[in-house]
Amino acid sequence: MIPLSDSASVLCVLLIFALPFALAGLALAYAGFSSSRSASQMLLGSLCIAAVAAILYYAFGFAWQCYPGGPSYTLPLGSTSWDWIGAQKFFLRGLDFNGTADGFIAGYQIFAVGIAALIPWGASGGRWRLRAAAVSTAVLAGFVYPLFAHWVWGGGWLAHLGVAFNLGGGFVDPGGAATIQVIGALSALSVLWLLGSSAGKSSTGEPNDFISPHQEIFVIAGCILAFIGWLALNSLGAVLNASLTSVSLVPVAIDTLLCASASLLVTLFISQIFFGKPDIALCAKGWLAGLVASSAVAAYVTPSSALFVGIVAGVLVPLAQWLLSVFFDLDDPSGAVAVHGVSGLWGLFALGFLSKLPKGQVLAQLVGIGTLIGLMLPIIYGINWLLAHKVIRFRLDSEEQSRAT
Amino acid sequence: MRVELEVDPWKFAGPCLLLAGWLILIAAIVIFSSQGGRAVFVILGLLVEMVGLVFFVRHRGSSTGARS
Numbered sequence: 001m002i003p004l005s006d007s008a009s010v011l012c013v014l015l016i017f018a019l020p021f022a023l024a025g026l027a028l029a030y031a032g033f034s035s036s037r038s039a040s041q042m043l044l045g046s047l048c049i050a051a052v053a054a055i056l057y058y059a060f061g062f063a064w065q066c067y068p069g070g071p072s073y074t075l076p077l078g079s080t081s082w083d084w085i086g087a088q089k090f091f092l093r094g095l096d097f098n099g100t101a102d103g104f105i106a107g108y109q110i111f112a113v114g115i116a117a118l119i120p121w122g123a124s125g126g127r128w129r130l131r132a133a134a135v136s137t138a139v140l141a142g143f144v145y146p147l148f149a150h151w152v153w154g155g156g157w158l159a160h161l162g163v164a165f166n167l168g169g170g171f172v173d174p175g176g177a178a179t180i181q182v183i184g185a186l187s188a189l190s191v192l193w194l195l196g197s198s199a200g201k202s203s204t205g206e207p208n209d210f211i212s213p214h215q216e217i218f219v220i221a222g223c224i225l226a227f228i229g230w231l232a233l234n235s236l237g238a239v240l241n242a243s244l245t246s247v248s249l250v251p252v253a254i255d256t257l258l259c260a261s262a263s264l265l266v267t268l269f270i271s272q273i274f275f276g277k278p279d280i281a282l283c284a285k286g287w288l289a290g291l292v293a294s295s296a297v298a299a300y301v302t303p304s305s306a307l308f309v310g311i312v313a314g315v316l317v318p319l320a321q322w323l324l325s326v327f328f329d330l331d332d333p334s335g336a337v338a339v340h341g342v343s344g345l346w347g348l349f350a351l352g353f354l355s356k357l358p359k360g361q362v363l364a365q366l367v368g369i370g371t372l373i374g375l376m377l378p379i380i381y382g383i384n385w386l387l388a389h390k391v392i393r394f395r396l397d398s399e400e401q402s403r404a405t
Numbered sequence: 406m407r408v409e410l411e412v413d414p415w416k417f418a419g420p421c422l423l424l425a426g427w428l429i430l431i432a433a434i435v436i437f438s439s440q441g442g443r444a445v446f447v448i449l450g451l452l453v454e455m456v457g458l459v460f461f462v463r464h465r466g467s468s469t470g471a472r473s
Binding site for chain 1: 423424444447457
């Protein structure tokens with residue numbers, strides 16, 4: 001691979017060092033969203049999940065994901081070769097950390113996979129057995145995440161939709177709205193379906209009550225920390241996945257802030273209308289949803305477009321959480337599916353028509369979205385279903401939940 | 406003696422429709438060369454996926470929570 005310039009290398013190192021803020025912020029917010037008796041378990045579990053994800057990604061994940069131009073397996077179909085999985089050596093062997101982009105991609109992704117793995121854990125709200133979560137994370141970080149990441153970031157078939165089928169610039173996901181956020185959200189959706197509702201909650205399709213966060217300070221502190229991490233996430237994505245130079249990162253930071261700000265203010269306005277006062281949980285979800293949507297668009301759109309994306313994300317989050325609760329019978333106190341899933345999908349779609357990428361970009365984005373829902377959801381649900389029914393019991397019973405504190 | 410199995414035959418409709426929707430998407434971009442034809446079938450594929458998602462939710466079977 002072509003080596004990065006010295007200044008770009010220093011910038012990438014600093015940004016990689018800031019990525020753990022996103023992990024810490026999400027872990028803190030999820031601990032705040034959960035019930036008081038499971039908060040410490042949520043925080044410890046977050047550390048364990050990030051640890052398992054990092055080790056499995058180091059051992060196998062990066063080999064399957066690989067990097068653009070790296071070794072890969074292809075499937076010839078018609079006149080096109082479908083690049084479907086990487087063929088790098090396991091345990092990061094053959095990777096020289098000598099200033100080329102592949103070394104930085106490995107450093108970036110080992111943290112990013114932890115963020116994706118944290119989303120289902122945060123959604124579980126203390127109902128998920130930690131051992132089961134670790135096993136599920138191992139599969140996610142060791143195979144599922146790298147598989148999709150290869151398609152998008154490793155020179156796989158989704159990235160080549162532009163070259164092979166004249167669909168814009170191919171499926172574009174600079175900051176990981178699809179690969180990190182939506183994959184994490186689909187995993188959260190599968191796990192929540194398998195876990196069922198919390199004790200005392202409806203499981204018959206009746207509307208569930210929203211749980212207020214037990215520790216609002218944790219939630220707000222988590223949102224602030226997450227913002228720092230997200231700036232790093234979006235900037236690194238812009239440099240490594242969208243080939244932007246370091247001077248172009250200022251608009252990326254502005255877009256990230258505007259998107260999150262607009263989403264927060266819209267949710268604040270909505271909560272003021274419906275509850276008569278600002279609802280802290282909803283506002284925090286709005287802020288996080290804006291950050292998630294910015295991961296898709298920050299590298300490619302103007303500040304006013306980022307503002308528009310944030311406004312729509314702020315409307316979508318409360319609406320999606322209500323719909324998921326009422327019609328999908330989803331007991332998701334942290335709103336992980338709405339925040340990371342719905343907002344991520346919206347950002348990916350918006351990128352198609354708001355960016356100045358070549359003609360056909362909307363279709364490329366729709367194919368990516370269709371692949372997430374139509375292919376990745378059955379794969380992720382199927383793997384978790386097998387784990388839950390054949391390998392390890394997923395759910396803590398109420399006595400174990402009490403002891404977990 | 407007749408043994409009745411508690412298997413919901415619709416349980417597999419959701420994942421099958423999701424995969425069918427994805428295959429329509431892929432077929433659309435491979436078969437058609439015009440953007441219009443592709444757009445129609447990509448949207449059709451997404452609609453099939455949405456129907457699959459509804460089936461998935463309605464007939465996905467019991468959660469593991471019932472077992473513990």
